[in-house]
Amino acid sequence: ETGVTQSPTHLIKTRGQQVTLRCSSQSGHNTVSWYQQALGQGPQFIFQYYREEENGRGNFPPRFSGLQFPNYSSELNVNALELDDSALYLCASSRAGGRGPYEQYFGPGTRLTVT
Amino acid sequence: AQSVTQLGSHVSVSEGALVLLRCNYSSSVPPYLFWYVQYPNQGLQLLLKYTSAATLVKGINGFEAEFKKSETSFHLTKPSAHMSDAAEYFCAVSGVPSGANNLFFGTGTRLTVIP
Numbered sequence: 038e039t040g041v042t043q044s045p046t047h048l049i050k051t052r053g054q055q056v057t058l059r060c061s062s063q064s065g066h067n068t069v070s071w072y073q074q075a076l077g078q079g080p081q082f083i084f085q086y087y088r089e090e091e092n093g094r095g096n097f098p099p100r101f102s103g104l105q106f107p108n109y110s111s112e113l114n115v116n117a118l119e120l121d122d123s124a125l126y127l128c129a130s131s132r133a134g135g136r137g138p139y140e141q142y143f144g145p146g147t148r149l150t151v152t
Numbered sequence: 153a154q155s156v157t158q159l160g161s162h163v164s165v166s167e168g169a170l171v172l173l174r175c176n177y178s179s180s181v182p183p184y185l186f187w188y189v190q191y192p193n194q195g196l197q198l199l200l201k202y203t204s205a206a207t208l209v210k211g212i213n214g215f216e217a218e219f220k221k222s223e224t225s226f227h228l229t230k231p232s233a234h235m236s237d238a239a240e241y242f243c244a245v246s247g248v249p250s251g252a253n254n255l256f257f258g259t260g261t262r263l264t265v266i267p
Binding site: 041070072077078079080081082085093095127129131133139140141142143144145146 | 194195
């Protein structure tokens with residue numbers, strides 16, 4: 038069983054640029070959640086996708102957007118990058134469809150640095 | 153609304169000593185509670201979860217946690233620390249039984265094990 042994978046592992050961008058992060062969910066999982074973990078902090082929920090639709094969103098501006106594809110993989114897009122966007126971005130997949138909670142399996146993350 | 157507070161950003165114990173990591177939660181609905189561990193440059197791994205069944209929950213690697221509603225606590229313990237337990241530990245709460253089961257994380261506790 039393949040776990041959650043994320044790409045790239047590291048990324049350096051300049052303020053104002055746009056970035057796309059990718060996540061492949063674990064086999065059999067239909068839900069993907071994205072979290073931002075700033076240095077020294079706990080992860081913060083960005084949004085979740087279930088069956089290709091956004092299914093909840095945290096307190097993040099609209100320049101954070103996402104997609105989920107028919108194979109349940111997902112992308113996180115961030116426009117107009119700001120210095121404060123520098124963080125570890127974590128993707129987690131789970132299998133929704135019954136009584137919760139749905140255990141979330143995390144990928145290794147993408148470290149984004151904005152200069 | 154859901155939130156967790158982890159008391160003590162850093163905890164040091166001697167190898168073989170008791171590990172106690174504290175977590176208090178706030179939730180407007182019956183909570184689901186989780187402990188995750190994060191090793192350097194890695195994603196999060198689930199240690200254990202409370203889902204309203206038994207109040208004493210056993211997890212992986214010898215860890216366990218007890219849900220105490222009267223104290224709104226979910227402290228993590230391990231009878232005897234091992235060097236490999238050195239990592240960052242996060243407590244998280246999810247209060248939504250269906251829909252977006254996003255997790256609200258604490259700020260983490262870094263555990264150091266002294267040989």
